Amino acid sequence: MKKLNHPLVSLITPGWNGKKFVHRLLDSILNQTYDNIEYIYVDDGSTDGTKDIVLSYERKFKERNINFLYVYKENGGVSSAVQEGLRHVNGECLGWPEYDDILLPDSIEKRVLYLETHSDCAVVSSDAWLVSENAINKPYGVLSGYNANRYDKNHFVQALLTNSIFTAACHLVRMDAFDETHPGRIIYPSWIGPNWQMLLPLYFKYERAFIDDPLVYYVVRKSSISHSHDSLQKKLDAIEEYKRILTDTLDRIEMLESDREFYKKIMSEKYARDWMNLGFSYRNKSLFLKGYQYYQTHNLKVSNLRKMQRFALGFPLFYLGYKCLSKINFILSRIFYENSLNIFDFQMEKNEYPHP
Numbered sequence: 001m002k003k004l005n006h007p008l009v010s011l012i013t014p015g016w017n018g019k020k021f022v023h024r025l026l027d028s029i030l031n032q033t034y035d036n037i038e039y040i041y042v043d044d045g046s047t048d049g050t051k052d053i054v055l056s057y058e059r060k061f062k063e064r065n066i067n068f069l070y071v072y073k074e075n076g077g078v079s080s081a082v083q084e085g086l087r088h089v090n091g092e093c094l095g096w097p098e099y100d101d102i103l104l105p106d107s108i109e110k111r112v113l114y115l116e117t118h119s120d121c122a123v124v125s126s127d128a129w130l131v132s133e134n135a136i137n138k139p140y141g142v143l144s145g146y147n148a149n150r151y152d153k154n155h156f157v158q159a160l161l162t163n164s165i166f167t168a169a170c171h172l173v174r175m176d177a178f179d180e181t182h183p184g185r186i187i188y189p190s191w192i193g194p195n196w197q198m199l200l201p202l203y204f205k206y207e208r209a210f211i212d213d214p215l216v217y218y219v220v221r222k223s224s225i226s227h228s229h230d231s232l233q234k235k236l237d238a239i240e241e242y243k244r245i246l247t248d249t250l251d252r253i254e255m256l257e258s259d260r261e262f263y264k265k266i267m268s269e270k271y272a273r274d275w276m277n278l279g280f281s282y283r284n285k286s287l288f289l290k291g292y293q294y295y296q297t298h299n300l301k302v303s304n305l306r307k308m309q310r311f312a313l314g315f316p317l318f319y320l321g322y323k324c325l326s327k328i329n330f331i332l333s334r335i336f337y338e339n340s341l342n343i344f345d346f347q348m349e350k351n352e353y354p355h356p
Contacts, residue, residue: 010091014081045075077191097169122206
């Protein structure tokens with residue numbers, strides 16, 4: 001990969017109806033200590049006046065010598081907006097923070113410095129502070145949860161299984177490596193965020209690095225896309241979309257067909273587990289059995305825990321007792337064994353999913 005020396009960093013932001021909060025991201029870009037930036041805002045069909053807010057920053061970006069481009073397109077989803085932004089990228093490095101993210105002042109500088117001094121890495125990711133939309137300046141945890149796998153340089157399988165950081169603002173990639181792994185800069189145009197499409201091809205071919213410092217504020221908003229799957233059907237619809245994204249992305253990566261089938265098998269097993277988790281959480285026996293029977297059909301080991309869950313779904317009192325004991329065990333494990341929020345375990349326990 002090309003040696004970097006004070007490279008131009010391109011930032012793409014896809015956004016739809018962010019009038020109430022997009023100023024926080026724009027201000028954070030203006031406050032960056034790094035001084036070689038171009039910024040591309042792709043408005044995905046906003047109708048709430050977001051355009052006026054974004055364009056009001058044009059002069060401020062010019063004063064900071066930040067090349068600024070506003071692009072409007074018909075609403076097509078987050079990934080399609082990033083796809084549009086990729087057409088305008090001129091930089092040697094690329095980030096794609098979403099419109100409700102906030103960059104710490106040295107966020108870009110620290111990640112650029114890492115790539116400049118580690119030519120073996122195509123991607124560098126950082127941790128992020130978790131904050132609520134009503135208390136931006138009061139972090140209550142870190143996105144990684146200090147997960148043990150966060151330093152893994154070969155991160156392809158971890159990302160495939162969603163055991164990774166998917167907050168867009170945390171990543172910075174080399175464009176020469178990106179163009180090599182994304183011919184024509186084409187990604188699957190999903191209505192869900194593009195992180196699998198952007199990162200998996202890079203992770204398959206190259207190493208990635210992780211910076212422990214939180215360099216981003218990840219704002220937890222109840223109305224965000226990643227937190228809008230508030231019903232069983234919406235969660236199932238999201239799973240089907242994730243499967244389409246992963247299938248398309250795996251099909252685009254140059255690899256042996258035997259490897260491709262292996263990774264698709266891993267993906268299918270993961271979603272079988274998700275069906276069981278959701279089925280048990282929502283007390284939907286048919287959904288639980290869909291995942292359970294996948295395991296049986298494919299001669300996969302069914303754990304005693306899954307057998308107990310299947311039994312509990314047939315007996316209301318046993319089911320309620322099991323859920324209560326699980327909750328008590330979860331609370332006690334937090335009190336006695338962990339001092340920080342582990343977002344991966346927390347999401348698994350609540351049957352929520354990290355969203356790319």
